[in-house]
Amino acid sequence: MKDYQRHKLSVAPMLDWTDRHCRYFHRLLSRHALLYSEMVVAEAVIHGDRSRLLGFDPAEQPVALQIGGSDPAKVAIAARAGEEFGYGEVNLNVGCPSDRVQSGTFGACLMREPQRVADCVAAMKDAVAIPVTVKCRIGVDDQDPEEALDTLADAVVAAGVDALWVHARKAWLQGLSPKENRDIPPLDYDRVYRLKARLPNLYVGINGGIKSLDEAEAHLAHVDGVMIGRTAYQEPEILASVDRRFHGDDRPDAEPRAIIEAMLPYIEAQLAAGTPVSYMARHMLGLYHGRPGARRFRQILTVEGASRSAGVEVFHRAMDTVEEIAATVAAA
Template structure:
């Protein structure tokens, strides 16, 4: 197992989820794992509000920017413009199946045109001061993954790309929603594992449906890295609270309550700057998943954070703290 490489464990780029507030929250739980931005399109960077799209806190490092696009010249320009922000990696999205991505002819549909992907990556590499990587699927629609995936990897690796994250599911561009594309197509872990054997000199990560740290450990016996997505978002403490053990490091916090307490200064600053509570806490609803008080925490924040301030957060935290104390006392009584 390779040590001290951030991408040994990473949190996947997830649209509408992995914004800067989410990444700050995740970083509290893991000092080592690589975090990804939401996908940002190349045209948005070229023509839009770059500060809003690209700003992040220095404590988020190591953090990677994911770009979406299919025009090599646009991706080159977006990479050039983004270089000043100091991301640790720039990644090309060749995996997202959403309608809005397809309409722009990028994301998973690019699995059909590996030559174009290679052109895009080559242009990005020409401008990037940091490593350029690719996140892809095993195939789309009627493609036979065992046939097309090796050719896809071979083609893009000729550009000099050394690191690829592979989502172990096909994407169906017609007939399935983006959510269904994350759940319905069957996972093919053996195929992704086989790619590591076929391309031993490449640095390959596996993504898709990985639901526990035990599963992460198992995949790391074969792969160079593991990328986790929805499990890290919906059960952040379960997936990230002990994640630094993969680097032989102790966790920063011993409980989810400590994480929630550590978020207070960030939330205070966000509110003082004119932000709204739910912009931060919507990413924290699953922090106490499976723990005493989880339901009250989630309900209080879901119902009150859109209009309330720090008092809503304190009420939610007090509920889980009381529930934890009650549970501890109950266990003490049973053992006594």
Template structure:
């Protein structure tokens, strides 16, 4: 993968960044690196791989995020992901949910850097595509100055190609997963210091970044910025990524154009039996400060969930939005 691909990415988000979401985001930016939801090694080994791992070619570049802590299983699943065509395999060492902790993967692995290093080494030995790690700056009572350095050096020495750091601690005791996204204070300077200490390693910053302008400002200190909730809840922001981050033209001049560009995909999916709502649920934040945005959301919410809802529901929703505004007006 080209080094520049790391400059901007959309975070892996469970229940959100599914294949339909990623196709939508790709119509807003050609250049952003997209990530799957986290998938566990067990689910892939024992489950329906085509359903779990299948994706549309338009999504490239797209990375597969894995949850697990068994080096052999991770190597096997990384190889499967590479065979499916993913451009990167990412190991989650940052998710703070109880379900993840009980399975001995996610943020609890911050306490076991040697195990994470063995996992990375096994994955690197199994695939030719980049292997990356997404982590926090620490967990619970760990000192972030020590914990992050220990993990970073361990995985880089094992061949990790890039580090994606959510600039908060994860509190595995006392905070819910939702609270872990907001309550622990952000410490961007800690991530900057990591980059200065490891100048030859791509370091991508994540956590609380509200928009593309702020992401671009981080690039003065690190190699890339990753947007999470801001990209999902306010997808109109992604329309400016290619211009503002990469100096290239956006794939579509407006959100209306981008949604129109989704039509062939939606038609294809409807023909396969996919429910309209499975796709349009990712569109609810598409418009910002545009007359009719609320009516757009309401129409999709009320009509898109009905059995047999088809493309006409989306067209009717779009018709409720105001004048055909260019991308910059939507921002």
């Protein structure tokens, strides 16, 4: 656990959100936050285009690969491929409640099969030298969270897991959509705290409904790490304070304009490779959240960035517009 202990805050793996462009952008906001890929299905890694599925910029480090699967041999192959591509960690998804994941017998439904999860962890540990971690729920459907989480944790600890990230809600696989499963089941942070108290030598990270660094700091009195999801994506400027607050970095928090200007060389390189502006811009929409001009900033990036001919001038125009609005507000 000692080497992994440096990870105090991470950005959750989020399907269709935390792609390589998002992670590059987030890394400009924080040098130290642990970043995660979207979930990549083991079968896809085995049979698909690995460069497309696993490729990332080395500047994103530290970055972890999240794998979806339930066959020990297959997740081991995917883990080995992730290590070969340079990921610093492989994480097994035992928390996603989507129908597609359930039909593949992985994700949150694996909470019912702790030994299978342990077998997957053991196979991944045999395949790679980097940390192997699990992200899970506190239970599913009618499971008792006390028993379900303890049973899973004990099984993966016996298999050699390096860390357990726990989304502090149940997943209701019957009756709730994946979107509803992110909000409706009640949060039970105390359940995760009890797990950490019972297993002091296991790195335990907490996830679910955490919306500020003040909340993150409060959780760190009880657990080893905090994982922030939608708030980090929708209000990315929150990440600009992570290094100073949790890692002793004395650099001032970066301002939005400086972040965008640092992102422009990456955007230009991606444009030259044929990537549309919108693929990058969509991750940056929340950068001015709560500031004058934020709505206009989003409009410019969304509307003008959708054009096939759009280039970096869209970002310059958006930044200049925000500054004009801010100056008008300040002068009023």
